[in-house]
Amino acid sequence: MKKIYMRTWLVVAASLVIVSCGSNDFDTDGGGTSVAVGSCVYDETRIKEYFVRCSGCHGSEGDVAALGVSRPIAHMPADELYDMLLQYKEGTLNQYELGGIMKGQASLYSDEDLKGLSCYISEM
Numbered sequence: 001m002k003k004i005y006m007r008t009w010l011v012v013a014a015s016l017v018i019v020s021c022g023s024n025d026f027d028t029d030g031g032g033t034s035v036a037v038g039s040c041v042y043d044e045t046r047i048k049e050y051f052v053r054c055s056g057c058h059g060s061e062g063d064v065a066a067l068g069v070s071r072p073i074a075h076m077p078a079d080e081l082y083d084m085l086l087q088y089k090e091g092t093l094n095q096y097e098l099g100g101i102m103k104g105q106a107s108l109y110s111d112e113d114l115k116g117l118s119c120y121i122s123e124m
């Protein structure tokens with residue numbers, strides 16, 4: 001049973017990138033592509049394309065201080081990134097007086113895609 005589950009997981013992993021964000025409680029019923037809460041599932045190809053926009057200011061490795069003010073965003077915990085991106089989208093986060101710029105960026109994406117971006121950036 002364990003082996004069958006592992007094989008299912010590999011098939012799923014081939015089409016999706018599954019990153020555990022500090023938790024290993026993947027959905028163990030093996031019945032579908034969904035993953036338990038606490039884990040990250042995202043379409044790597046699509047999210048990488050989205051990140052090209054971000055990299056204009058944050059660097060292709062996410063290690064640049066955007067417009068000279070932000071922290072390097074690569075490797076920040078995914079939940080922290082997601083939280084910030086949601087707040088930028090709502091217009092309630094303004095850390096260095098340039099929150100308006102990030103509102104414009106975050107507003108372009110669905111919450112789900114912002115979560116995917118957060119997972120991707122945390123794993124850079």
Ligand code: HEC
Binds near residue numbers: 072096102105
């Ligand atoms: C036009 C330049 C620009 C682009 C493009 C851009 N950002 Fe930003 N980003 C900024 C600036 C400026 C800040 C600082 C905002 C503030 O004052 O809070 C920032 C802040 C952030 C922060 C918080 C950093 C910290 O220091 O806490 C995150 C996370 C972030 N951006 C993610 C993204 C993501 C993801 C994308 C792509 C969807 C993106 N940014 C696109 C300019 C940009």
